[in-house]
Amino acid sequence: MSIVVGGGRRGLTDPEIAKVILAAIPDKPLETQRKMNYFMTPRGKRINEYETLCCYTQPTPDWIPGGLDWGDWTQKFHGGRPSWSNESTEMHSSDWHRHRDPAFRWHALYVKDKAEEWRYTDRFLKAYSADGHVRSIDPVWRDEVLGDYLGAFGFSEYGLFNSHSSPTRDCLGDTLRMSIAMIGLDKVDNAQMIQAERTFLAKLVPGFDESTDVPKNEWTKGSIYKGARETVEEIWQGTYDWNEILFAGHMIYDPLFGQFVRREFFLRLSSYYGDNLTPFFINQMQLYHSQTKGITKDMFHTCLAADENFGDYNVSLMNMWSDKWLPRTVNAMKDFMGIFSKIPTIAGVSDKAAIEAALGRVFDDWQRDYADPIGYKVDTAAMIKTVLSGLK
Amino acid sequence: MAISAATKAATDALAVNHAPVSVGAQEVHRWLQSFTWDFDKNRTKYSTKYKMANDTKEQFKLIAKEYARMESVKDERQFGSLQDVLTRVDAANRVHPKWNESMKVISNFLEVGEYNAIAATGMLWDSATAPEQKNGYLGQVLDEIRHTNQCGYINYYFAKQGQDAAGHNDARRTRAIGPLWKGMKRVFSDGFISGDAVECSINLQLVGEACFTNPLIVAVTEWASANGDEMTPTVFLSIETDELRHMANGYQTVVSIANDEAASKYLNTDLNNAFWTQQKYFTPVLGMMFEYGSHFKVEPWVKTWNRWVYEDWGGIWIGRLGKYGVESPASLRDAKKDAYWAHHDLFLIAYALWPTGFFRLTLPTAEEAEWYEANYPGWYDMYGVVYEEWRARGCEDPNSGFLPIQWFIENNHPVYIDRVSQVPFCPSYSKGASTLRVLEFNGKKHSFSDQWGERMWLSEPERYECQNIFEQYEGRELSEVIAEGHGVRSDGFTLIAQPHTSKDGRLWTLDDIKKIGCVFADPLKAL
Ligand SMILES: [Fe+2]
Ligand SMILES: [Fe+2]
Numbered sequence: 001m002s003i004v005v006g007g008g009r010r011g012l013t014d015p016e017i018a019k020v021i022l023a024a025i026p027d028k029p030l031e032t033q034r035k036m037n038y039f040m041t042p043r044g045k046r047i048n049e050y051e052t053l054c055c056y057t058q059p060t061p062d063w064i065p066g067g068l069d070w071g072d073w074t075q076k077f078h079g080g081r082p083s084w085s086n087e088s089t090e091m092h093s094s095d096w097h098r099h100r101d102p103a104f105r106w107h108a109l110y111v112k113d114k115a116e117e118w119r120y121t122d123r124f125l126k127a128y129s130a131d132g133h134v135r136s137i138d139p140v141w142r143d144e145v146l147g148d149y150l151g152a153f154g155f156s157e158y159g160l161f162n163s164h165s166s167p168t169r170d171c172l173g174d175t176l177r178m179s180i181a182m183i184g185l186d187k188v189d190n191a192q193m194i195q196a197e198r199t200f201l202a203k204l205v206p207g208f209d210e211s212t213d214v215p216k217n218e219w220t221k222g223s224i225y226k227g228a229r230e231t232v233e234e235i236w237q238g239t240y241d242w243n244e245i246l247f248a249g250h251m252i253y254d255p256l257f258g259q260f261v262r263r264e265f266f267l268r269l270s271s272y273y274g275d276n277l278t279p280f281f282i283n284q285m286q287l288y289h290s291q292t293k294g295i296t297k298d299m300f301h302t303c304l305a306a307d308e309n310f311g312d313y314n315v316s317l318m319n320m321w322s323d324k325w326l327p328r329t330v331n332a333m334k335d336f337m338g339i340f341s342k343i344p345t346i347a348g349v350s351d352k353a354a355i356e357a358a359l360g361r362v363f364d365d366w367q368r369d370y371a372d373p374i375g376y377k378v379d380t381a382a383m384i385k386t387v388l389s390g391l392k
Numbered sequence: 393m394a395i396s397a398a399t400k401a402a403t404d405a406l407a408v409n410h411a412p413v414s415v416g417a418q419e420v421h422r423w424l425q426s427f428t429w430d431f432d433k434n435r436t437k438y439s440t441k442y443k444m445a446n447d448t449k450e451q452f453k454l455i456a457k458e459y460a461r462m463e464s465v466k467d468e469r470q471f472g473s474l475q476d477v478l479t480r481v482d483a484a485n486r487v488h489p490k491w492n493e494s495m496k497v498i499s500n501f502l503e504v505g506e507y508n509a510i511a512a513t514g515m516l517w518d519s520a521t522a523p524e525q526k527n528g529y530l531g532q533v534l535d536e537i538r539h540t541n542q543c544g545y546i547n548y549y550f551a552k553q554g555q556d557a558a559g560h561n562d563a564r565r566t567r568a569i570g571p572l573w574k575g576m577k578r579v580f581s582d583g584f585i586s587g588d589a590v591e592c593s594i595n596l597q598l599v600g601e602a603c604f605t606n607p608l609i610v611a612v613t614e615w616a617s618a619n620g621d622e623m624t625p626t627v628f629l630s631i632e633t634d635e636l637r638h639m640a641n642g643y644q645t646v647v648s649i650a651n652d653e654a655a656s657k658y659l660n661t662d663l664n665n666a667f668w669t670q671q672k673y674f675t676p677v678l679g680m681m682f683e684y685g686s687h688f689k690v691e692p693w694v695k696t697w698n699r700w701v702y703e704d705w706g707g708i709w710i711g712r713l714g715k716y717g718v719e720s721p722a723s724l725r726d727a728k729k730d731a732y733w734a735h736h737d738l739f740l741i742a743y744a745l746w747p748t749g750f751f752r753l754t755l756p757t758a759e760e761a762e763w764y765e766a767n768y769p770g771w772y773d774m775y776g777v778v779y780e781e782w783r784a785r786g787c788e789d790p791n792s793g794f795l796p797i798q799w800f801i802e803n804n805h806p807v808y809i810d811r812v813s814q815v816p817f818c819p820s821y822s823k824g825a826s827t828l829r830v831l832e833f834n835g836k837k838h839s840f841s842d843q844w845g846e847r848m849w850l851s852e853p854e855r856y857e858c859q860n861i862f863e864q865y866e867g868r869e870l871s872e873v874i875a876e877g878h879g880v881r882s883d884g885f886t887l888i889a890q891p892h893t894s895k896d897g898r899l900w901t902l903d904d905i906k907k908i909g910c911v912f913a914d915p916l917k918a919l
């Protein structure tokens with residue numbers, strides 16, 4: 001038959017074409033190795049689908065450790081700075097392709113989870129509104145805390161989100177790049193869900209102000225988030241080293257400040273003020289937090305701290321970074337203590353003893369999961385004392 | 393607790409209406425533009441000579457969760473088809489062998505483009521100041537992760553199910569050996585991520601995506617399906633649904649800088665450079681993959697090119713940007729000439745260097761020669777006769793001891809590599825417009841094949857210093873280079889690359905190559 005096949009004829013279903021194709025196909029497959037990426041070292045026993053689809057997609061030369069390509073970059077920045085380079089971070093690795101998302105999520109799995117969360121959010125809000133739960137929220141909590149301070153916390157999440165743009169550009173590995181973009185998206189999702197909650201409240205409660213004006217004013221000019229804002233600005237734009245950005249945001253600021261604000265303030269207190277709407281959203285954020293924690297602990301602890309050649313050096317650098325970012329974070333938490341004077345105190349819940357206990361939980365968790373693994377010595381009791389000095 | 397007036401109002405409202413209420417994506421998105429704030433250090437880490445406006449809006453107003461929902465629906469359809477019906481009908485073993493080979497390159501090289509687009513749009517997300525504009529680029533960051541995974545999935549699928557897994561299963565390790573790789577990196581990798589952020593956006597979105605995505609991702613599906621491949625259309629058309637948003641991002645980049653004075657000074661030069669950069673590789677390579685990498689032909693590449701690149705992009709798309717001062721690139725006319733002959737020139741060289749590939753190539757058959765001659769009059773006298781000579785000398789047979797690159801050497805037709813595009817060319821034996829230009833800088837010689845690349849190099853030589861394969865492998869024997877680059881199959885000695893796809897033909901081994909004693913030389917040294 002003619003080799004010209006116009007008109008959208010398809011080789012799979014057109015009998016004439018199919019005959020020619022089948023005749024050309026070898027009687028038995030030419031290669032027995034059918035495993036894609038068979039040459040790589042998997043994290044577990046076998047190469048999984050995530051590793052197949054993500055690992056070594058990045059074409060870096062071998063002078064960036066782990067790269068399989070050779071030679072120089074074919075086009076550089078004006079002035080000759082290379083596309084990607086080892087100098088983009090102070091951290092050293094024997095193989096920048098080593099990181100894994102512990103949940104092995106490639107794109108399809110990641111969006112599937114989030115899509116389910118969105119559908120469930122929609123169903124939850126419908127049931128919540130039809131059920132009339134909104135009537136039970138304490139008005140001060142609702143109008144001031146959710147309206148202003150939760151709204152203002154959205155800016156912290158949005159700023160942290162933006163701190164992922166340059167690491168998405170600059171990092172040196174493929175699984176790293178994908179993880180960084182995903183944990184970044186979770187942060188803007190948090191900011192958006194905070195706004196979603198406020199918009200939802202505005203639909204149910206006449207007069208509730210959903211605009212971002214007041215929260216933004218609180219974030220940029222108020223005292224409660226002053227330390228937080230300054231820290232976020234420094235993580236987002238003041239820092240160039242992509243590993244330091246991630247370390248500052250995810251190994252120091254968020255597990256301390258973020259965890260206190262989300263878990264120990266909004267999540268824990270909301271039900272005492274008749275609010276069982278906020279826990280729905282915060283719990284999603286806590287899920288993202290725990291997934292992100294798995295990812296960043298893999299980056300910094302499993303890979304960099306345990307690196308066979310550079311582990312000791314990396315650990316000492318992480319200690320230095322902790323020295324740099326911890327005081328700012330403690331200061332942010334201290335400023336945040338100002339919020340307790342804005343709400344009616346509930347004995348055993350939002351009094352000083354309860355706050356101290358909550359801080360204890362956050363600092364203990366952080367010490368166990370973040371400080372101890374890099375041998376970082378820290379006096380958490382002193383830090384809690386400093387934070388508490390912010391109580392008005 | 394005191395009941396506030398608002399609580400009372402909410403209670404009263406409920407008494408009247410208990411209808412369930414939710415929040416839509418748009419209701420959240422409309423606040424997005426206010427999510428940012430001003431502070432001293434708030435500036436991008438990637439400098440650009442343009443200023444992107446603070447109030448730039450995006451066209452597709454997605455929030456994170458709605459994005460995930462949309463993509464997830466598309467994924468279900470796509471992976472459902474692949475894993476269910478296409479696997480049951482053994483579709484991977486109903487693809488023409490020539491096309492099975494082409495997809496080793498197309499899917500893997502596209503994967504590199506997708507992968508680098510993640511970093512490129514990460515940079516743009518950093519450079520833009522308006523939250524909506526950032527959000528548009530962010531959506532693309534995620535899309536490009538999707539596309540990277542999707543392209544990988546094609547090779548994964550063909551490796552697992554198909555007739556020749558070699559090359560599909562290890563492209564990411566073996567792709568760097570041959571002459572097509574570095575040029576691919578220029579267009580698909582470094583061109584997207586290294587430079588002025590806006591220049592990179594022009595490369596990626598305004599040219600790469602708005603211009604070459606159509607031939608690359610859409611036309612390829614027609615060639616695929618004609619040659620029995622339904623996997624590629626299933627995946628690539630799903631990729632394409634995201635590309636509209638990416639083209640819109642490119643459009644918004646231009647909108648965001650339109651009022652900036654720098655735009656009137658630099659935009660058209662940047663566009664011209666970007667167009668030439670992209671076309672210099674894609675025009676020959678796509679044409680070559682389609683026409684020489686298929687058995688069944690859909691239409692001559694030059695027609696596809698004229699429709700998508702010249703008319704659709706150069707005319708309509710650029711025309712639409714005319715109100716922002718954008719002009720059709722000056723190099724478009726030279727590119728149009730390339731669209732006719734450049735892919736024929738390139739295949740001659742690619743075939744001659746077949747042992748360095750991670751795929752099998754096929755000499756044109758008599759039927760194909762007729763088709764080429766009919767569509768490209770003059771083809772036979774230039775290329776047809778050479779292929780006949782190579783075939784007669786046994787280039788397909790491992791016992792012949794003949795590699796076609798020897799023909800270039802015997803006939804004194806040196807093959808050079810253009811420093812800027814990294815595309816190989818043979819100035820003394822080509823019908824395309826390439827002419828040899830050699831310049832010396834810092835004690836090193838550089839060859840160029842056209843004025844546009846030469847100009848880019850002359851103004852910024854420090855951006856284009858990359859050594860080419862002849863410099864890299866100089867003095868080394870071919871089989872050694874192949875072995876080092878893992879160009880062999882799982883038996884440890886048969887090459888992944890072969891000069892034929894005949895099911896009865898013998899397969900070449902490392903020893904067959906070694907016997908010939910082919911040693912790399914740098915043609916610039918001979919000048
Ligand atoms: Fe893409
Ligand atoms: Fe794209």
